[in-house]
Amino acid sequence: MEMYLVRHTETICEKGICYGQSDVDIAEPFENIFGSIISKLPSEAVIFTSPLKRCVILAKHIQENIKTISFQEDERLKEMNFGDWELKKWDEIPSEQLNPWMEDFVNIKVSNGESFVELHGRVGDFLSDKIAKTNVPVIIVAHAGIIRSIICHQTSLPLKNAFTNKVDFGQVIKIEI
Numbered sequence: 001m002e003m004y005l006v007r008h009t010e011t012i013c014e015k016g017i018c019y020g021q022s023d024v025d026i027a028e029p030f031e032n033i034f035g036s037i038i039s040k041l042p043s044e045a046v047i048f049t050s051p052l053k054r055c056v057i058l059a060k061h062i063q064e065n066i067k068t069i070s071f072q073e074d075e076r077l078k079e080m081n082f083g084d085w086e087l088k089k090w091d092e093i094p095s096e097q098l099n100p101w102m103e104d105f106v107n108i109k110v111s112n113g114e115s116f117v118e119l120h121g122r123v124g125d126f127l128s129d130k131i132a133k134t135n136v137p138v139i140i141v142a143h144a145g146i147i148r149s150i151i152c153h154q155t156s157l158p159l160k161n162a163f164t165n166k167v168d169f170g171q172v173i174k175i176e177i
């Protein structure tokens, strides 16, 4: 079965902001890049999306431009919950908090947020719940952290190496499962 992992396009956030689960807008114009994303997708698929608007806007556009078998938002596809760091500049996060997390972002929970292993757990629940029994192409519109977690689930890449995969804004990654 073909799975298409699509990262949302660029946001309006200035560079260097940790926006995690904050519901930030996408930057305009986005018509051309949306068109280029559609050209890389199958003509018929089931669509799942993160409920954050930077993904829903793109997912709805995909829904309108291919033969959509079903369309579902799923909370488990939200980006990592960065808790107290949400909407802070990375370089304003106190180093006594940031450094230990950088050393072990897989296991260390951000204060009032989650760890990457927790994110990976909810993504695994989503995959076994919604994807395991599907035999038609699947499109998942989500975030860099979620896409990396899915790749780790599907390839057995260790979580600590998840960031060796580049995931750009508007990138489409096709995997066969």
Ligand SMILES: Cc1cc2ncn([C@H]3O[C@H](COP(=O)(O)O)[C@@H](O)[C@H]3O)c2cc1C
Pocket: 007, 017, 018, 019, 020, 079, 080, 105, 116, 119, 142, 143, 144, 145, 146
């Ligand atoms: C472990 C981990 C480390 C990160 N470092 C930056 N982000 C990134 O995740 C957030 C949103 O991604 P998107 O633009 O795809 O919605 C940003 O805040 C960005 O800093 C990370 C995410 C994760 C999971």
